[in-house]
Amino acid sequence: MDDTRRAVLNRLDAVDEMADHADPAKVLPIARAELRHLAEGWRRLLNAHRADPTGRCETCRRGSRARRWPCQVWRAAHEQLVGEGVPDRRRTYPLRGNPFTRLSAR
Ligand SMILES: [Zn+2]
Numbered sequence: 001m002d003d004t005r006r007a008v009l010n011r012l013d014a015v016d017e018m019a020d021h022a023d024p025a026k027v028l029p030i031a032r033a034e035l036r037h038l039a040e041g042w043r044r045l046l047n048a049h050r051a052d053p054t055g056r057c058e059t060c061r062r063g064s065r066a067r068r069w070p071c072q073v074w075r076a077a078h079e080q081l082v083g084e085g086v087p088d089r090r091r092t093y094p095l096r097g098n099p100f101t102r103l104s105a106r
Helices: 002-021 024-048 072-082
Strands: none
Touching: 002 024, 024 072
């Protein structure tokens, strides 16, 4: 498990390094591939943290305290991808269906 953690953190460091120092002419194709990886990674992570029929996160509910959806993972995603906290006006029903497909694929 420690190897997994180290490999992931090293990869994130490499992405940071590329963003800060890579030759702009060479970085575009790499950045495109990395953006696809990041988007797919977020989709997989968020899919694992979707709401169950009772409005609780399917993954985080396994802990001692059942968490109402959106859980910490979705809150972090909203902050990172949308750029702000989860809106105060919260959804009163769980998201159903498959919101994880690419918009262009719908
Ligand atoms: Zn969760």
